[in-house]
Amino acid sequence: MNLNDGVVRSPNASPLRILLGIPEAEFDAFFPADTLGALSGLGQITIAEPAALQSPGAFEAAAGEAEVAITAWGFPRLDAERLAMAPKLRCVLHAASSVHFLVSDDFWDAGIPISQSGAAMAPAVAELSLVFTLALLRRLELMDVRLRSGATWDEARNVRRAREISGARIGVVGASRTGRRYVEACLALGADVSIYDPYLTADDVLAARSTTLDSLLAGSDVVAIHAPDTPETRGLIGKQQLALLKDGAAFVNTARSTIVDMAALFAEVSSGRIDAALDVFDDEPLPADDPWRGLPNALLTPHIAGATEDSRRRAGLIVVDELRRFLAGQPLEHALTRTDLERMG
Known part of the structure; x- marks a missing residue:
């Protein structure tokens, strides 16, 4: 089933495969137990340290079956090579703000929807x-x-x-x-x-x-x-x-x-x-x-303005809400386009 076709995923379908790439030092802040539990209810999660995914082999092993990628700082740039390693990828949900390091022309050309959680900060x-x-x-x-x-x-x-x-x-x-x-x-x-x-x-x-x-x-x-x-x-x-x-x-x-x-x-x-x-x-x-x-x-202060306990938790909740919208065939509330990035940091 194409997750972009506006149809709710069939209950008989195999679980949605989610790649969750959040730095270990920030993981519990973004996804405390209740938020992680809500995310787990939406699919089967593979957790990976973003830095480890810089290795092409590790990325392909983690992302090969992923339909949704939840990203943050340190996640590999989604260029043609990486996208080819994740052929089932249908949506990217960025738990932080800026996605300039993450997206490429190849990514935009692929038409994969992307959302970011900058509003949380x-x-x-x-x-x-x-x-x-x-x-x-x-x-x-x-x-x-x-x-x-x-x-x-x-x-x-x-x-x-x-x-x-x-x-x-x-x-x-x-x-x-x-x-x-x-x-x-x-x-x-x-x-x-x-x-x-x-x-x-x-x-x-x-x-x-x-x-x-x-x-x-x-x-x-x-x-x-x-x-x-x-x-x-x-x-x-x-x-x-x-x-x-x-x-x-x-x-x-x-x-x-x-x-x-x-x-x-x-x-x-x-x-x-x-x-x-x-x-x-x-x-x-x-x-x-x-x-x-x-x-x-x-x-x-050491570039810490957006890093509160509250903002991190809000970001994780935004990701979960966006995934629910995506699975229901609804527009992403925090979606980005290539044009949007021209005015964004």
Whole structure:
């Protein structure tokens, strides 16, 4: 039976063969016992470590009978060679967000539907971006460093006067899923939000807040990056754009470092003119001697914004729900097309 023909699988048919390729370190987070049980009820599962599947022989052994592949980081690229090793493959469900590393022209040409679970991480990333925003407005990073390094009480207090988010001007670059969640949170706390996204349409609920990139940078107390990594956005914010930020502004990036000239940003932050909070870097893992680690007015986290207990569980549930839709002949709620990827990171 063709699983793409819109017909529910016959109860007399052999069990659906599912290849589950999630890194061992993340497996239980994505698929705790109840979620794995729900998935098991939909077919026969073969569990494989993605790194091990890089071997063509191991991939063919695991994927040869697979009709559905559930993927994550480290899964082999689905090019013509790999697809030939998985002739029965009818659907790919990606438990993470970006699929650029996974898909190929051969994959798209094969017409295999694919879905991703990026929506699971949007609340988590937006939340960390909000935490960063609040921390920088209150100058927490600088006061914490001073107190821990032995500064006197008065020295720790001697920072630029803190701001509250209510009434603060927040500029958001990118009306993505995470960008929209971040906007909602900032508005709920009374911030004045503006947005730069050239793809906002006139009928979008955020259209009234749309502005140019230069105006956003020059007029914001906090600038938060929520754009994807695409050819169009790489290097979007360079030295000239950063110079538009007013003295005392804050810069938050939980998206991708490629959107920003990181050397130019470092120069601005190290001068003390602006503060920054970053979850993403050009070099990851961040080297032990990287100069970003030494800036007292930079708040840093190790590319962890989307990796909460809650987001991982949501991602696993999305996979199960998508598989149910596929088996019922219904459209995938989080389906991707080749065109979609042109605007996605």
